[in-house]
Every structure is written in structure tokens, then in C-alpha cells.
Amino acid sequence: MDDSCTPPDQAASGTGSDAAGVSPQASQPSTASAGNSNTDPNLNGPLTLRPGHELPFVAPSSYLRPKPSSRTMSDKTSNPLDKDQMQGLRGIREFLKVRTSYDVLPLSFRLVILDNDLLIRKSLNILIQNGIVSAPLWDSRNGTFAGLLTSTDYINVIQYYCQFPHEIDQVDQFRLSSLRDIERAIGVLPLETVSVHPMRPLYEACRRMLKTRARRIPLIDTDDETGRETVVSVITQYRILKFIAVNNEQHTMLLKKPVREIGLGTYTDLATANMNSSVLDVIHLMVKYNISAVPIVDKDNRVMNLFEAVDVIPCIKGGAYDELTATVGDALSQRAEDFGGIYTCSEEDRLDSIFETIRKSRVHRLIVVDDDSRLKGIISLSDILKYVLLYGEEEDDLQEY
Ligand code: AMP
Numbered sequence: 001m002d003d004s005c006t007p008p009d010q011a012a013s014g015t016g017s018d019a020a021g022v023s024p025q026a027s028q029p030s031t032a033s034a035g036n037s038n039t040d041p042n043l044n045g046p047l048t049l050r051p052g053h054e055l056p057f058v059a060p061s062s063y064l065r066p067k068p069s070s071r072t073m074s075d076k077t078s079n080p081l082d083k084d085q086m087q088g089l090r091g092i093r094e095f096l097k098v099r100t101s102y103d104v105l106p107l108s109f110r111l112v113i114l115d116n117d118l119l120i121r122k123s124l125n126i127l128i129q130n131g132i133v134s135a136p137l138w139d140s141r142n143g144t145f146a147g148l149l150t151s152t153d154y155i156n157v158i159q160y161y162c163q164f165p166h167e168i169d170q171v172d173q174f175r176l177s178s179l180r181d182i183e184r185a186i187g188v189l190p191l192e193t194v195s196v197h198p199m200r201p202l203y204e205a206c207r208r209m210l211k212t213r214a215r216r217i218p219l220i221d222t223d224d225e226t227g228r229e230t231v232v233s234v235i236t237q238y239r240i241l242k243f244i245a246v247n248n249e250q251h252t253m254l255l256k257k258p259v260r261e262i263g264l265g266t267y268t269d270l271a272t273a274n275m276n277s278s279v280l281d282v283i284h285l286m287v288k289y290n291i292s293a294v295p296i297v298d299k300d301n302r303v304m305n306l307f308e309a310v311d312v313i314p315c316i317k318g319g320a321y322d323e324l325t326a327t328v329g330d331a332l333s334q335r336a337e338d339f340g341g342i343y344t345c346s347e348e349d350r351l352d353s354i355f356e357t358i359r360k361s362r363v364h365r366l367i368v369v370d371d372d373s374r375l376k377g378i379i380s381l382s383d384i385l386k387y388v389l390l391y392g393e394e395e396d397d398l399q400e401y
Contacts, residue, residue, distance in 0.1 A: 081256055088254030092388055095248055096203035101196055101219050104235050104243045111233055113138050116146045116177040120157060121319040123149060123176055128317060133310040136218050136231045137176055145220055145229045146177070147193040151292075151309040153179050154316060155283055159186045161321040162280070172319050188287075195220040198232045206240060206389055215292065215382065237381040238364055244388070245359035255351035264351065264387055265368060265379035272297045272375065275304060275329035279315050282307050282328055295367055295375055296328055302373045305332055306342045308364070344369045347376060354384065 114123055114135045127133060127149075139146040160182045161171050174182070183190045194212050196205045198219040209217050219232040245252060259265060271285045272295050282294050286309055296305040307328050315324060315331050343357060345366045357363055368377035 084254040085257050085262075086392055088251045089388060089391060091251030091254070092244055092248050093203065095244070095251070096206060096389075097201050099202045099243075100199050101202050101205045101217075101235055102198040102232075104202065104239055105198075105219075105233050109233065111136075111231070113231055114149060114176060115140055116175070118176050119172075120154075120174045120176055120178070121172055124154070124313060124317055124319070127313060133313065134216060134234065136234060138231070139177075143228050145193075145195065145218065145231055147179075148216065148218055148234065149176060149179070150216070151312055153182075154312055155287060155309065156182050156186060156188060158280070158283055158312070158316065158321060158324065159188075159287060168321070171321065197221060202240065202243075203389070205235060206385060209237060210382070210386055210389060213290075213382070237385055238362075241355075241358050241381055241384060245355045248355075249359075252355035253352050255355065258348045258350055259345070259354070259368070259379065260347035262351070262387065262391070265366075265377045265383050267368070267377035270295070270375065270378065272301075273307065273328055274298065275327060275332075277328050278325050279307075279312070279328060279331050280324040283312060283324065292380070293365055293378070295378065296332070297375050301375050303344065303367050303369055303375050306365075306367060307332065311335070342367060344373075345379070346370065351384070351387075354379070 110130075112126070112130050112132055112135045114126065114137055116137050116139045118126075123135075127135065134148060134150040137146040137149055138144075156179070157171065157174065161168065163186055164171075180190060194208050194214055195218045196208060198221055205217050205219075209215070216234050216236040218234045221230045221232050222228065223230050271289045271291060273282045273285065275296060275298075277296075285294050286292065292309040294307045295303055296307055298304055305328075311331060314334060315326070340362050343361070343363050343366045345354065345357075345368055347368055347370075354363075354366065357366075363381075365381060366379040367375065368379060370376055
């Protein structure tokens with residue numbers, strides 16, 4: 001599926017600001033110079049940028065709304081803010097129950113499906129050439145859907161290479177159908193290949209994604225004539241949250257509690273790296289923590305950038321597994337020119353403004369920073385989806401999914 005497709009509902013609202021990945025603050029001289037200094041973690045002062053190392057620095061999203069007034073714990077249960085918050089969440093949940101996964105799809109889209117027999121090395125080039133980061137796999141011998149290829153699979157291949165470096169020639173000849181054997185060989189749990197029918201409620205797709213920690217889910221139908229499986233498309237957490245943001249302003253505007261108060265995101269035991277860390281070290285962190293992105297910080301814990309699982313794909317283009325000793329700084333400097341930057345927010349920002357940012361831009365996660373751009377936490381799309389679906393729900397209501 002092409003993530004760059006625009007759902008019909010969204011087209012109406014106009015997402016022309018998608019390219020504005022770096023918040024307006026980044027263009028202000030003071031912030032830009034602080035952020036672009038690309039500080040060497042081993043030195044005290046800012047360094048002159050080496051050619052090719054000019055990385056997009058991201059400042060806190062200034063269009064996030066101002067701090068709401070603080071409230072005491074005693075008025076927490078009865079305060080109108082809480083009532084609005086619950087009303088907003090319920091509104092979104094009802095919306096997800098009456099819309100289907102099919103509704104999320106744009107009117108026209110491109111779907112790249114890869115044959116399971118393809119060499120893994122070649123699949124990398126196909127993803128890069130098509131500007132996509134995942135693809136459904138097809139078993140043409142049995143005529144069945146064979147799972148979803150994602151950056152996690154490439155990370156598994158890298159781990160395999162690290163564990164069995166003398167087998168580089170063999171790794172080069174691996175086909176997509178070998179991915180499950182690779183999982184077994186390196187001892188990782190196989191990713192559950194969940195899927196949903198496109199006409200089932202969107203709520204169901206969301207619940208399955210949360211249950212399996214999948215960041216995307218294939219929509220599988222059955223062909224009426226042949227009775228065979230058909231891959232309709234793939235929907236991502238990003239696409240679902242965008243769909244919610246674009247079509248639910250009346251509900252998202254009620255979510256006025258600061259992220260600090262609702263505990264949205266992760267704030268302890270954060271996995272970080274610096275510009276001089278090797279790509280391989282960052283990959284090991286992602287595996288250890290089971291996460292899809294690692295903030296890149298300087299020696300003062302100021303956020304410089306973010307290394308995402310999808311950044312691994314260009315690093316191993318052509319099967320260059322032995323080049324993973326390159327630094328994060330080198331790898332990030334090879335990002336596409338149109339890379340939208342990363343998004344930051346403060347602990348005082350609210351979910352209504354996060355949804356507003358999602359509505360306007362291509363947000364995959366938010367890095368929570370203080371006024372000095374120091375790392376405080378990270379809010380991933382799965383954190384937002386989880387909160388929106390599960391917060392305040394009774395156990396009984398959750399059983400049926
Ligand atoms: P994600 O991999 O982005 O879907 O995130 C999965 C979970 O891990 C979420 O609860 C995130 O808040 C958390 N998380 C994401 N990145 C990091 C990180 N670098 N360090 C610690 N936790 C993280």
C-alpha cells in the first residue's frame with residue numbers, strides 16, 4: 001500500500017501543510033542555530049557542520065496550543081475537562097464502530113504485492129524504488145496471502161547476519177519465503193500475521209493492532225468467483241489516526257487534558273543514541289526495546305534527530321549488511337530531500353492539538369521535550385491509539401474483541 005495516498009475525507013480538508021514537517025519555530029534564528037549545531041557529543045562547543053551532515057533539526061511544534069490552566073487533584077473527577085475528555089473519547093470510539101476499514105482507503109491507490117519467491121535483496125530495491133516501507137507477500141504456489149513484509153523483517157535479517165557472519169553468501173540468496181526460518185534461527189517470536197476483512201468495523205482493526213502490537217494490518221477479502229483470498233490493501237496506525245483526526249474534529253477538540261496528566265507516552269527507560277553511534281548499535285536497541293524509533297541526542301540530552309526503523313532500509317540497499325558500522329549521522333544525512341522532519345511537543349500539550357497536528361501533517365510519533373529541547377519522553381502512534389480506544393473502558397466491554 002502506498003502510504004502517501006490521501007483518503008477522500010482528508011482531501012476535502014486539505015493537507016497541503018504535510019510538507020511542513022519542521023515546525024515554524026525551526027526557522028527562527030535562535031532555535032535553528034541551537035538545533036543545527038549538530039553538536040559533537042565529545043566536545044563542549046557547537047561544531048561546524050561537515051558537508052552532508054546538515055540534518056533537519058526540529059523545534060517544539062509551536063502550533064500546539066498554549067498550556068491550559070493547572071487543576072488540583074480534588075476537582076479531577078468532577079471537572080468539566082474530564083467529562084469533555086470522556087465524551088470526546090466515546091465519540092471517537094462510536095465513530096470507529098460505525099466506519100469500516102474500507103472507509104479509510106483513498107478512492108484510488110497503488111498496492112505493491114511481492115511474490116514470496118523474490119530474493120530479499122531484490123525486495124529492498126523494489127521498496128526503495130516505489131517509495132514504500134512495507135508490502136504484503138503472496139504465495140503464488142498456493143494462491144494465498146503470506147504475511148506482511150516490514151522493516152522488522154530486514155532488522156531480523158541483519159540480526160541473522162550478525163549471529164552468523166560467515167553465512168553472508170547464503171544471506172544474499174535468501175528469499176522472502178525464508179523470513180519465518182530467519183525468525184526461528186535468531187530466536188525471535190514470529191510476528192503474528194493478523195488481518196481483517198475490509199468491511200468489518202474499523203474499531204476491530206484497531207483492537208487487533210493493539211493486541212498484536214502490529215503497526216499496520218492487511219485487509220484481506222475473498223474473491224466471490226474463485227473463493228480465493230484477495231489482498232485489498234494495508235492500513236497503518238498513521239492512516240487510522242489521520243482518518244480520525246480529519247473526520248472527528250467535534251470529538252478531538254474535547255480532548256483538552258495535557259499529555260502529562262493523562263500519562264500519554266513513555267517517559268522512563270528511554271532508548272537513545274547519539275550521532276556517532278553506529279547504525280548497528282541503534283538497530284540492537286530497537287530489537288532490545290521492541291521499538292520502532294530511537295531519539296538521537298547530544299551530550300546534554302538535547303534532541304538532535306530520530307532514527308526510525310524505516311531508516312534501516314536504505315542502509316542495507318543491495319545487501320550491504322557489512323556497512324552497518326556507519327554512524328547514525330552518516331545514515332541520516334542520506335535521507336530523502338523531502339524528509340518532513342520530526343515532531344516534538346511538551347508535556348503540557350494536549351491531545352486536541354496533537355490531533356490537529358496529525359490532521360495537518362505526516363506525524364509518525366512525537367518526541368516530548370522541555371523548553372531547552374531536552375528529551376523527556378516519546379509518544380508513539382500506538383500510545384495514542386491505545387489511549388483513544390482503551391482509556392476508561394470496562395474489562396467487559398473489551399472482551400468481545
Ligand atoms: P512504537 O515502537 O513507536 O510503536 O512504540 C512502542 C512503545 O514503546 C510505545 O509505548 C512507545 O511510547 C515506546 N517507545 C517508543 N520509542 C521508545 C524509545 N526510544 N525508548 C523507550 N520507549 C519507547
